[in-house]
Amino acid sequence: xxxxxxxxxxxxxxxxxxxxxxxxxxxxxxxxxxxxxxxxxxxxxxxxxxxxxxxxxxxxxxxxxxxxxxxxxxxxxxxxxxxxxxxxxxxxxxxxxxxxxxxxxxxxxxxxxxxxxxxxxxxxxxxxxxxxxxxxxxxxxxxxxxxxxxxxxxxxxxxxxxxxxxxxxxxxxxxxxxxxxxxxxxxxxxxxxxxxxxxxxxxxxxxxxxxxxxxxxxxxxxxxxxxxxxxxxxx
Amino acid sequence: xxxxxxxxxxxxxxxxxxxxxxxxxxxxxxxxxxxxxxxxxxxxxxxxxxxxxxxxxxxxxxxxxxxxxxxxxxxxxxxxxxxxxxxxxxxxxxxxxxxxxxxxxxxxxxxxxxxxxxxxxxxxxxxxxxxxxxxxxxxxxxxxxxxxxxxxxxxxxxxxxxxxxxxxxxxxxxxxxxxxxxxxxxxxxxxxxxxxxxxxxxxxxxxxxxxxxxxxxxxxxxxxxxxxxxxxxxxxxxxxxxxxxxxxxxxxxxxxxxxxxxxxxxxxxxxxxxxxxxxxxxxxxxxxxxxxxxxxxxxxxxxxxxxxxxxxxxxxxxxxxxxxxxxxxxxxxxxxxxxxxxxxxxxxxxxxxxxxxxxxxxxxxxxx
Numbered sequence: 001x002x003x004x005x006x007x008x009x010x011x012x013x014x015x016x017x018x019x020x021x022x023x024x025x026x027x028x029x030x031x032x033x034x035x036x037x038x039x040x041x042x043x044x045x046x047x048x049x050x051x052x053x054x055x056x057x058x059x060x061x062x063x064x065x066x067x068x069x070x071x072x073x074x075x076x077x078x079x080x081x082x083x084x085x086x087x088x089x090x091x092x093x094x095x096x097x098x099x100x101x102x103x104x105x106x107x108x109x110x111x112x113x114x115x116x117x118x119x120x121x122x123x124x125x126x127x128x129x130x131x132x133x134x135x136x137x138x139x140x141x142x143x144x145x146x147x148x149x150x151x152x153x154x155x156x157x158x159x160x161x162x163x164x165x166x167x168x169x170x171x172x173x174x175x176x177x178x179x180x181x182x183x184x185x186x187x188x189x190x191x192x193x194x195x196x197x198x199x200x201x202x203x204x205x206x207x208x209x210x211x212x213x214x215x216x217x218x219x220x221x222x223x224x225x226x227x228x229x230x231x232x233x234x235x
Numbered sequence: 236x237x238x239x240x241x242x243x244x245x246x247x248x249x250x251x252x253x254x255x256x257x258x259x260x261x262x263x264x265x266x267x268x269x270x271x272x273x274x275x276x277x278x279x280x281x282x283x284x285x286x287x288x289x290x291x292x293x294x295x296x297x298x299x300x301x302x303x304x305x306x307x308x309x310x311x312x313x314x315x316x317x318x319x320x321x322x323x324x325x326x327x328x329x330x331x332x333x334x335x336x337x338x339x340x341x342x343x344x345x346x347x348x349x350x351x352x353x354x355x356x357x358x359x360x361x362x363x364x365x366x367x368x369x370x371x372x373x374x375x376x377x378x379x380x381x382x383x384x385x386x387x388x389x390x391x392x393x394x395x396x397x398x399x400x401x402x403x404x405x406x407x408x409x410x411x412x413x414x415x416x417x418x419x420x421x422x423x424x425x426x427x428x429x430x431x432x433x434x435x436x437x438x439x440x441x442x443x444x445x446x447x448x449x450x451x452x453x454x455x456x457x458x459x460x461x462x463x464x465x466x467x468x469x470x471x472x473x474x475x476x477x478x479x480x481x482x483x484x485x486x487x488x489x490x491x492x493x494x495x496x497x498x499x500x501x502x503x504x505x506x507x508x509x510x511x512x513x514x515x516x517x518x519x520x521x522x523x524x525x526x527x528x529x530x531x532x533x534x535x536x537x538x539x540x541x542x543x544x545x546x547x548x549x550x551x552x553x554x555x556x557x558x559x560x561x562x563x564x565x566x567x568x569x570x571x572x573x574x575x576x577x578x579x580x581x582x583x584x585x586x587x588x589x590x591x592x593x594x595x596x597x598x599x600x601x602x603x
Contacts, residue, residue, distance in 0.1 A: 079355060139374070142393065160339075225370070225372070
């Protein structure tokens with residue numbers, strides 16, 4: 001097999017997009033039953049019965065954006081369907097087919113879009129750790145659709161949380177990105193590629209990204225070695 | 236409309252299945268052999284017998300140090316070029332459906348907290364990154380059985396944007412009681428062996444271990460991905476639209492190139508999806524022979540798109556593609572190829588994968 005030869009070179013590129021809509025849901029320590037009761041009127045009758053807490057919140061954040069077929073949809077979650085995963089694991093030796101299905105990444109988005117029968121061409125779900133927002137944003141920036149929707153979230157676990165394998169809080173967000181500024185744009189977002197600090201530790205996990213979105217706080221941070229994220233909110 | 240831009244080249248690829256590397260796998264497939272064996276779905280805890288294809292030495296029930304890790308190391312050692320993978324100009328795109336979730340099952344059943352080190356997707360990928368010496372620029376995509384296609388797509392986009400010189404796509408899924416128990420509970424994994432695209436009374440799938448890699452570049456390599464397409468029905472979690480519109484919508488986005496094509500389909504062995512898939516493919520590409528190898532390899536889940544792409548490349552280099560294994564006529568369409576195919580008459584292949592939620596992915600591959 002031929003090999004790809006190394007062609008080292010320095011480069012500097014900046015990609016730029018605009019946030020044109022943003023919805024956040026900060027459920028914090030809320031229990032799934034409370035979330036279901038709080039949001040049940042947002043979904044068709046009986047639809048919420050089998051939805052996960054994350055599915056309810058992601059769906060609620062997505063709904064005002066009305067995802068269309070030609071939108072690209074990018075989804076980011078490190079732990080995803082924690083409660084369904086816990087329930088599925090606890091259902092052995094008689095595993096639950098419903099919980100198995102619900103536990104699979106990217107079920108939260110599918111719960112919402114299947115409920116609303118909303119097909120979509122491009123759906124790219126990501127998972128990851130401390131660099132997840134950086135990777136999800138680049139995926140969104142390169143998606144090539146006139147409108148790109150970036151959504152994500154986590155749900156607080158129970159026994160997985162006791163062992164440090166789930167989120168300790170529940171939240172969700174959804175935003176639209178445009179390649180050109182439009183009237184009413186909420187923020188300018190740039191990803192700056194640079195070789196200047198390739199070995200720096202640049203932890204910027206999803207909850208931190210969410211807090212900046214939820215509180216409309218500006219960002220100017222290394223989010224992956226050699227990659228800087230800036231979010232400048234419109235006054 | 237295709238979702239990709241310019242053609243992206245494949246500089247290198249490799250695969251691992253229960254038969255071994257891609258050369259061993261192709262030889263076994265051409266000989267009509269199956270790696271599927273009937274094993275208890277819950278491992279040492281028993282349960283119904285189900286068809287599984289496990290790599291040699293891979294313990295079905297997770298061990299604290301994953302018994303699949305040596306296979307990953309062996310596969311990664313085949314990646315040529317000694318490039319600084321996981322750095323800005325050489326990003327890595329990891330795809331899987333299950334990652335190390337079998338370790339959470341093992342932890343919950345046996346209580347050893349050492350299993351937790353591989354339990355979450357990013358913990359598992361972090362372990363791989365450390366084991367393989369990659370840097371931090373590793374993007375992880377997970378969309379069940381179309382996961383590998385998404386890794387190829389995003390890697391292609393990063394290259395097309397000029398943000399990388401080469402990109403490594405690395406996919407893996409190793410079977411455990413976690414995933415087999417789920418498919419068994421869904422009643423599509425049973426004691427029957429899969430017979431993809433065969434028109435019979437009952438359907439069944441098998442599951443198999445799989446891992447693969449591809450090194451993508453803008454301009455080096457003897458194969459090119461000319462187009463990549465996606466479609467997500469969002470109709471039902473476990474069923475496709477009854478009229479097959481989802482399959483057709485994805486395939487409609489592949490360009491008409493005038494090439495003489497063969498088809499490496501998804502073909503798990505389920506009845507409804509197999510019938511819809513074969514019919515849509517025959518309509519979109521009349522006369523193009525259709526094969527699936529999951530009757531021999533099992534469904535390798537999140538890795539299947541890349542495992543089968545590497546095998547398709549190997550088949551095109553060798554000039555002969557294995558036919559459908561584990562099935563016989565009558566097929567759902569007369570394009571189903573139950574025997575191996577002489578590829579001298581073809582100059583391109585369409586590779587497809589499907590997933591829960593009515594997710595569809597397809598790509599067009601040909602010699603560069």
